[in-house]
Amino acid sequence: MSATPETTYGTGSVPAAGTDGQRLPLFALLSLATAVFITSLTETLPAGLLPAMSGSLGVSESATGQTVTIYALGTVLTAIPLSSMTAGWRRKKLLLTSMAGFAVANTVTAVSSIYSVTMVARFVAGVAAGLAWALLAGYARRMVATHLQGRAIAIAMAGIPVALCLGVPAGTFLGQVAGWRTAFWSMTVLTVVLLVWIVAAVPDYPGSKAGERPRMLATLKVPGVTPVLFVTLVFVLAHTILYAYIASFLAGLGMGEQTGLVLLIFGIASIVSIWLVGAQIHRRLRAFSIASALLVAVAALLLATIANDPVLVYVAAALWGLGWGGVPTLLQTAAGDAGGESADAAQAMLVTLWNVAMAGGGVIGGLLLDLSGSGSFPWTVLVLVLPVLGVIVAASKHGFPAQRTTA
Known part of the structure; x- marks a missing residue:
C-alpha cells in the first residue's frame, strides 16, 4: 500500500489514508514493532548460544562472543553515512x-561453518x-497525527523488551532443543513474513529532496539535539555496564541461579514503563525523562548499598x-522533536x-x-546517571x- 505524498502536520505528517487522525494504525505499527524485535534479537541471540556456536565454528567462546561486537561495529560505522x-x-x-x-545475514549465519564468513554476516546485520x-522511530511518527506520535513510537519500540525478556530465552531454548542454527533459521522465516507484512500494511512516504537533505554537523547546532545525544550516550553506557554483566553481579551476591528471575522482573517492569510512557509522552516527555533517570539512580543506589537482601534486589x-x-x-x-526538519539526521x-x-x-564493564x-x-551506574x-x-x-x- 502506498500513501499519497505527505502534508506537514507538526513534526510528523497527516496519517496515511484509511485513518482518521484519531486512531493508531495498529497493524502497521505492530509490523514496525516486529522489525524492532528482529533487530534487537538478532543482536543479542548469540549470547545464549555461545557454547554451541563456538563448537561449530571451531573457535573459543570469547571469539564467538565477538559476533555481538562486530554487529555493533557495523551499526556504529555505517548508520550516519548510510542514513x-x-x-x-x-x-x-x-x-x-x-x-x-537481516534475512540474508541470518541465513548466512545459520549455514556458515566458517568463522570469518559468520563475522561478515554479522557485520552486514549491523549495517542493516x-x-x-x-x-x-521517524516512520512511526509519520503514520499518525502529532498528539499520537509518542504512543506510535512506544508501540514500535515495544519490540525491544519483548526481544530481551522473551525472545532471547526462547531463542536459547530453541537452540538447545533443535540446534543453534535452527534459532537463526527461525529469524529468517520471521523476517520473510515481516517483509510480506510491510508490503501489505505499511504506508509509503517520500524521502528528503536533494536540496533538503540534512547535514550531520549542522544538525548538532540545532538547539536541543546535543543534550539529547549526551543523555543517550551516557545513559545507555550506564545501563549497559550493569545489564551486560548482571549475571556476574548477581553471582557475587550469591544469587547467580536467580538471574533469569531478576531479568524477568526487569522485563515485565520495562513493558509497564513502555505502556505508561506511550500513554502520556505527548504531555509529559520531560517529567518521564526525569523520572526515568531518578528511578535508575535509586535502583543503582539500592544495589550498591543493601543488595545483600534478595527481596531488595528484586525491588x-x-x-x-x-x-x-x-x-x-x-x-x-526527544531527538525527533529537537531535530525538526533534521530529525532523520x-x-x-x-x-x-x-x-x-x-x-x-x-x-568498561569488563x-x-x-x-x-x-x-x-x-x-x-549512579555516578553516570547523575550528570x-x-x-x-x-x-x-x-x-x-x-x-x-510542533514546528
Missing part, C-alpha cells in the same frame, strides 16, 4: 531493504540495523525496569551513539569486573521541554 546516502529514498523501499539485509534504527530490578523501559521511546521522541546520530555506548559499556569486582557496577539527570533538568527549553512544540 545520509539514502535520505532521498522512499521510506518503504528503505525499510524493506534493511529488513532484507543502522539503517533500520535511523528509520523506524531494585523492578525500579530499574520502570526507569529504563521507556527510555528508547523518550529519547527517540538526529535519529542517525542517536543510533550511532547508542551502539557506541553499548560497545563501551561492555568494555575492566571494572577485573579491576574492582562486580560490586563497582551499581556505583558506576544525565542534570542535563535533562537543565535542557528545559530545548531537548527536554515541559511543553512539546
Whole structure:
C-alpha cells in the first residue's frame, strides 16, 4: 500500500489514508514493532548460544562472543553515512531493504561453518540495523497525527523488551532443543513474513529532496539535539555496564541461579514503563525523562548499598525496569522533536551513539569486573546517571521541554 505524498502536520505528517487522525494504525505499527524485535534479537541471540556456536565454528567462546561486537561495529560505522546516502529514498523501499539485509545475514549465519564468513554476516546485520534504527522511530511518527506520535513510537519500540525478556530465552531454548542454527533459521522465516507484512500494511512516504537533505554537523547546532545525544550516550553506557554483566553481579551476591528471575522482573517492569510512557509522552516527555533517570539512580543506589537482601534486589530490578523501559521511546521522541526538519539526521546520530555506548559499556564493564569486582557496577551506574539527570533538568527549553512544540 502506498500513501499519497505527505502534508506537514507538526513534526510528523497527516496519517496515511484509511485513518482518521484519531486512531493508531495498529497493524502497521505492530509490523514496525516486529522489525524492532528482529533487530534487537538478532543482536543479542548469540549470547545464549555461545557454547554451541563456538563448537561449530571451531573457535573459543570469547571469539564467538565477538559476533555481538562486530554487529555493533557495523551499526556504529555505517548508520550516519548510510542514513545520509539514502535520505532521498522512499521510506518503504528503505525499510524493506534493511529488513532484507537481516534475512540474508541470518541465513548466512545459520549455514556458515566458517568463522570469518559468520563475522561478515554479522557485520552486514549491523549495517542493516543502522539503517533500520535511523528509520523506524521517524516512520512511526509519520503514520499518525502529532498528539499520537509518542504512543506510535512506544508501540514500535515495544519490540525491544519483548526481544530481551522473551525472545532471547526462547531463542536459547530453541537452540538447545533443535540446534543453534535452527534459532537463526527461525529469524529468517520471521523476517520473510515481516517483509510480506510491510508490503501489505505499511504506508509509503517520500524521502528528503536533494536540496533538503540534512547535514550531520549542522544538525548538532540545532538547539536541543546535543543534550539529547549526551543523555543517550551516557545513559545507555550506564545501563549497559550493569545489564551486560548482571549475571556476574548477581553471582557475587550469591544469587547467580536467580538471574533469569531478576531479568524477568526487569522485563515485565520495562513493558509497564513502555505502556505508561506511550500513554502520556505527548504531555509529559520531560517529567518521564526525569523520572526515568531518578528511578535508575535509586535502583543503582539500592544495589550498591543493601543488595545483600534478595527481596531488595528484586525491588531494585523492578525500579530499574520502570526507569529504563521507556527510555528508547523518550529519547527517540526527544531527538525527533529537537531535530525538526533534521530529525532523520538526529535519529542517525542517536543510533550511532547508542551502539557506541553499548560497545563501551561492555568494555568498561569488563575492566571494572577485573579491576574492582562486580560490586563497582551499581556505583558506576549512579555516578553516570547523575550528570544525565542534570542535563535533562537543565535542557528545559530545548531537548527536554515541559511543553512539546510542533514546528
